[in-house]
Each structure stands twice: as C-alpha cells, then as structure tokens.
Amino acid sequence: MPSIQAVGLSKSYGAFVALDNATFDYDRPGAVGYLGPNGAGKTTTLKLFTHLLRPTRGQAMINGVDVLDDPKRALWDVGSVIETPEPYAMHSVREALEYVAELRGLPADETRRQIQLYNEKLELPPLDRRTGKLSKGQRQRVVIASALLAEPSVLLLDEPTSGLDPAERVAVRNVLLELKKDRLILMSSHLLNEVTEICDRVIFINGGKILLQDSVAALSERMRARFIDVDFTAPVAPAALAPLSGITSSIQPLSDRRYRLGFDGSDPSRARLLAACQQIAPVLNFATVGSVLEDAYLQLMSGPSPGGSPPPPPPPPA
Amino acid sequence: MAQPVVGDGEQFFVALRRQLQFYLRTWRFAGLLAFTLAVSLIVLVLEVAVFGSGAKTASDYLAGFYGELAVDAILVAALLGGDAISMDFGSPTGYYMLVQPVRRWVLLLGRYLAAFLAAFAIGLVYVALGVFGAAYFFGVGAVPFATLGLSVGLMILFLLGALSAAFSFSALIRSPAVGMIVSVLVLFLGFSIVDGVFELADIEPWFSIQYAGQAISEVFSSTISHRVVLGVGRIRVITYHPYPAEAAAIMLGYFVLFLALALLVYDRKESQG
Numbered sequence: 001m002p003s004i005q006a007v008g009l010s011k012s013y014g015a016f017v018a019l020d021n022a023t024f025d026y027d028r029p030g031a032v033g034y035l036g037p038n039g040a041g042k043t044t045t046l047k048l049f050t051h052l053l054r055p056t057r058g059q060a061m062i063n064g065v066d067v068l069d070d071p072k073r074a075l076w077d078v079g080s081v082i083e084t085p086e087p088y089a090m091h092s093v094r095e096a097l098e099y100v101a102e103l104r105g106l107p108a109d110e111t112r113r114q115i116q117l118y119n120e121k122l123e124l125p126p127l128d129r130r131t132g133k134l135s136k137g138q139r140q141r142v143v144i145a146s147a148l149l150a151e152p153s154v155l156l157l158d159e160p161t162s163g164l165d166p167a168e169r170v171a172v173r174n175v176l177l178e179l180k181k182d183r184l185i186l187m188s189s190h191l192l193n194e195v196t197e198i199c200d201r202v203i204f205i206n207g208g209k210i211l212l213q214d215s216v217a218a219l220s221e222r223m224r225a226r227f228i229d230v231d232f233t234a235p236v237a238p239a240a241l242a243p244l245s246g247i248t249s250s251i252q253p254l255s256d257r258r259y260r261l262g263f264d265g266s267d268p269s270r271a272r273l274l275a276a277c278q279q280i281a282p283v284l285n286f287a288t289v290g291s292v293l294e295d296a297y298l299q300l301m302s303g304p305s306p307g308g309s310p311p312p313p314p315p316p317p318a
Numbered sequence: 319m320a321q322p323v324v325g326d327g328e329q330f331f332v333a334l335r336r337q338l339q340f341y342l343r344t345w346r347f348a349g350l351l352a353f354t355l356a357v358s359l360i361v362l363v364l365e366v367a368v369f370g371s372g373a374k375t376a377s378d379y380l381a382g383f384y385g386e387l388a389v390d391a392i393l394v395a396a397l398l399g400g401d402a403i404s405m406d407f408g409s410p411t412g413y414y415m416l417v418q419p420v421r422r423w424v425l426l427l428g429r430y431l432a433a434f435l436a437a438f439a440i441g442l443v444y445v446a447l448g449v450f451g452a453a454y455f456f457g458v459g460a461v462p463f464a465t466l467g468l469s470v471g472l473m474i475l476f477l478l479g480a481l482s483a484a485f486s487f488s489a490l491i492r493s494p495a496v497g498m499i500v501s502v503l504v505l506f507l508g509f510s511i512v513d514g515v516f517e518l519a520d521i522e523p524w525f526s527i528q529y530a531g532q533a534i535s536e537v538f539s540s541t542i543s544h545r546v547v548l549g550v551g552r553i554r555v556i557t558y559h560p561y562p563a564e565a566a567a568i569m570l571g572y573f574v575l576f577l578a579l580a581l582l583v584y585d586r587k588e589s590q591g
Binding site (some may be wrong): 013048050051052053054071072073074075076078080082083084085086087088090091095096099100102103104105143145150316 | 322
C-alpha cells in the first residue's frame with residue numbers, strides 16, 4: 001500500500017483546470033520534490049491531500065485511505081504545512097503546539113518531550129511568547145514543529161522554508177534529511193538546490209499537468225550539465241585554447257582568465273577537457289554550469305516534450 | 319509513529335478548552351465584558367444614588383433592568399460568533415487547524431460551545447447585577463428566583479439561537495471582519511427594523527429572534543399581553559409580546575436550523591485562497 005497515491009486526481013473551477021488527472025504513488029522512506037512555477041498546481045495537489053479542497057475527479061489516498069471518504073483517518077498519520085499557516089494569535093507557542101498534540105492524542109509527557117526536542121532542533125522562539133507576536137520565520141518554524149510533533153509517517157510540505165533566513169533553512173533541511181530516512185516527505189519548493197539536497201525523487205508539474213516523474217539519480221543520468229566554466233590562474237588568449245577544439249562544442253570567453261566550454265555532457269569528455277585545460281595553463285576552478293534539476297526545470301517549463309530528447313544547453317548568463 | 323486514533327468526543331473537549339482559552343483572551347471579550355459591566359453599573363449606581371428603582375416589586379424592577387439584556391446578548395453573540403467560521407477560510411488560521419486529523423463538525427461544535435460559554439459569562443454579569451439591585455431595593459427574600467431561573471433559561475436559549483445565526487453568517491462570508499459586521503447589522507439593526515415594520519402592519523414577527531428576546535425580561539410581568547394596542551382614534555401603535563413558550567420555540571428553532579446550516583457549510587467549504 002503506497003504512503004500517498006493520487007489516482008486521476010483533478011480539480012477544476014468552472015472552466016479552469018487547476019489539476020488535471022494527476023496520477024502518482026510513493027512509499028516511504030524518501031523525499032519527493034514537487035516542482036513547478038507559480039500556479040502550476042502544486043498547492044492544489046497538497047490541498048487535495050489535506051482535505052482543504054475536494055477533488056472534481058479522482059482520488060487522493062494516504063496509507064490506503066481516501067482523504068475525501070475519511071479525512072480524519074487519512075490525515076491521522078500525516079503532518080502538513082500548507083501555504084502560510086498561523087496558529088491562533090492569542091495562543092503562546094507552547095499552547096499552539098499543545099493544541100495540535102492534544103488533538104492527535106499525544107500524552108502530556110510525550111508532548112513536553114517533543115516540544116523540547118523541536119525547540120532544540122528548530123530553535124523555536126520563546127515558548128511563552130504569543131504566536132501573534134512572532135516574525136514570519138519564527139511562526140513558520142512553530143508550524144513546522146507542529147507538523148512533526150506526532151511523528152507522522154507522511155509529511156506534506158508546501159514550500160516549508162518559505163520566509164526562513166539561511167540559518168533557519170539549514171536547520172529545517174537537516175531535520176528533513178533525518179526524517180526522510182524512515183518517512184515519506186512530499187514537498188513543493190521553488191528552491192531547486194534545496195530539492196536537490198533533500199529529495200530522492202521529483203515530480204514536475206505545469207499548467208495542472210504532471211510533466212515528469214523520476215528519481216534525481218535517473219535525471220542526473222539523462223540530463224547532464226553541458227557547460228563547464230574553467231578558471232585559469234593566469235590570463236589565457238583565446239588562440240591558446242585551440243587544443244580544446246576537438247572536445248568542445250563551443251568556447252565562450254567570460255574574462256581573460258575564464259571561459260565557458262560547451263561539451264556533450266559525458267564523463268569521459270569532461271575528463272579529457274580537464275586534462276586539455278591543464279596542459280594550456282594551471283586550472284584554478286573547473287565546474288559545471290547549472291544543476292540537473294535546473295536544466296530539467298528550464299527544459300520542461302519551456303518545452304512541450306518532457307522526458308524525450310536530451311535537454312538543450314542552458315543559456316549563458318549575461 | 320502515530321498514536322492510536324483519538325475519539326471525536328475527546329477531540330471535542332480539546333477544541334472546547336483551547337477555543338475558550340482563545341476567546342477569553344481576545345480584546346473582543348474584554349471589550350464586551352467591560353461594556354456590559356459599565357452599562358449595568360451605571361444604571362445601578364444611578365438608581366441607588368439618584369433616582370431610586372421606580373419599581374413597586376422586585377419582579378417589576380428585574381423586568382425593567384433586564385429590558386436591554388437581549389440587546390446586549392445579541393451584540394455579544396454577533397461579535398463572538400460573527401467570525402467563527404470565516405476565520406478558517408479568510409485568514410491563515412485555517413491552514414493550521416483544518417489540516418489536523420479532526421472532523422470539522424467536532425472543531426465547530428467545540429468552538430460553538432466555547433463562544434457560548436464566553437457569551438454566557440458576560441450575560442451572567444448582567445444578570446448578577448440585576449439580582450444585586452433587586453436585593454438592595456426589595457431584600458433578598460423578595461427576589462423571584464423561580465422566574466429568574468426561567469429568565470436565565472430563556473437567555474441561554476437566546477444566546478444559543480443568536481450564536482447559531484452568527485455562526486451561519488460567518489460560514490457564508492469570507493472575511494472575518496465583514497462576518498462580524500453583517501452579524502451585528504442583521505441581528506441587531508435588521509431585526510429591529512423588520513420587527514417594527516411588521517408590528518405596524520399588525521403582523522406578529524414570530525420569525526424574529528429579537529422579538530423572542532423580549533421574553534427574557536417580560537417573564538417577570540404578572541401577565542403577558544400578547545397583542546397591545548396603544549393610541550387614540552385612528553392613530554394606533556401595535557406591539558406584540560411573545561409568550562415564554564413561544565419565545566423558547568423561536569429561539570430553539572434558530573439554534574437548530576442555523577447551527578445545522580453552519581455545520582453543513584463548514585463541512586463542505588473549501589480553502590481556495
């Protein structure tokens with residue numbers, strides 16, 4: 001039985017189709033990144049899984065229970081952060097967390113222990129402070145803690161690090177990396193590097209349609225970076241790069257020491273390029289441009305044929 | 319991992335306790351309590367220190383003192399219940415509560431009872447000051463406690479009915495602030511105008527909860543004239559006064575019908591924000 005399963009899941013508002021026949025299933029453990037531009041249908045999907053919306057067609061199932069048929073039982077083993085939730089402003093941080101823990105049947109001593117645990121891991125704001133007086137980042141950490149308190153086996157997170165500063169993001173990322181070892185995390189995000197670090201699998205969605213589902217490893221294999229930036233320790237004239245001509249598809253000077261080299265993306269070509277560059281001058285830096293997910297994202301969001309032909313090279317920066 | 323599933327009853331009491339905690343800390347509750355205290359204390363002080371009670375019996379006194387209790391109660395109900403449901407769909411609070419594994423009707427009933435208890439606490443302050451005034455002017459022994467019990471019982475039904483109406487308005491309106499304003503306008507001003515128009519036309523406004531609310535104070539009268547005609551010649555002013563049983567039936571009708579409507583809408587409503 002999959003931890004989460006969408007079967008022909010669709011949501012329409014009149015003629016507007018927010019989600020069109022989404023079908024996927026994932027089991028724990030692991031983390032699935034849900035990627036797409038604003039308005040693609042990511043939040044709609046997560047809202048359908050958390051009973052905030054009702055599907056027009058299809059089913060959202062969690063641990064084998066249809067969310068529409070029995071939302072309480074379906075959501076019992078689920079922690080979620082959808083949009084930007086706010087606890088009651090008049091409740092303190094501790095009370096907001098206790099409220100959730102009590103609804104989920106956590107004994108009082110377990111609740112205290114869990115609050116203490118996530119207070120340390122997420123560096124929660126002072127527990128006696130009213131949530132109405134918290135900053136956006138503080139409130140988001142409280143909300144994330146509330147989703148984790150009961151140790152659910154499924155986590156549905158809608159841009160969970162939105163509004164967090166870099167240090168807070170690192171703290172949340174570390175918690176998620178630990179949790180994904182024995183749970184399933186489905187998280188939407190705009191931060192491709194965050195998804196790359198946390199997720200094993202990705203779903204790309206746009207215009208309400210799922211364009212591609214794959215593992216990050218398989219994507220890496222299919223969508224290799226096709227540009228490398230090389231930095232030499234000293235200025236190198238373009239004419240001196242002639243030995244690279246048989247390996248590179250293009251050479252673009254970025255400065256007198258830095259060049260962008262196009263190639264076929266394969267590991268042997270990369271190794272030959274590095275060796276050839278080192279023969280021209282000492283190499284200070286040799287790094288691929290962009291990331292696998294970035295390339296896939298850009299290709300899928302701009303092109304009509306997902307998962308087919310190899311992706312075009314990313315545009316060089318201005 | 320997950321705990322055994324908690325029953326609806328247990329979750330209801332959790333919701334009730336936490337919602338009551340929330341209501342008792344709001345500025346709304348503090349403001350309504352202060353308003354009720356101020357109005358009833360001013361009346362009481364003026365009676366004690368300046369004008370005297372002007373009543374012949376403790377019952378007459380209480381009929382006068384509680385004359386505005388229904389108005390106060392309707393304001394309290396409208397302001398406490400007017401955003402009860404819209405707060406989950408017109409503000410980010412809903413994303414915190416509605417994703418929890420709890421049936422919506424359990425959350426709503428917990429919130430409803432919490433709002434009722436907060437409103438009842440304010441109403442009791444009004445009632446208590448009235449009893450104090452009656453005891454001051456006529457002695458404790460003269461206070462008609464049996465009738466007082468009937469009056470408080472009607473006040474409870476009235477609060478339940480008015481809160482149900484306010485909850486259902488808030489279910490139909492997205493903005494919490496607008497929900498409260500609409501509740502006040504409809505329950506307080508709207509019914510006052512409609513009741514007056516119907517009575518001018520010599521039609522009993524049996525459908526109005528504000529009309530039924532008159533019974534809270536009128537039960538202290540020795541006899542209730544259901545239809546009263548005042549005036550001379552062709553100029554007549556007709557007023558209707560509900561019997562206690564009729565008033566209770568109207569309040570009960572509001573309680574059941576509007577709470578059912580609120581529950582239905584809350585259960586079906588989507589977070590489309």
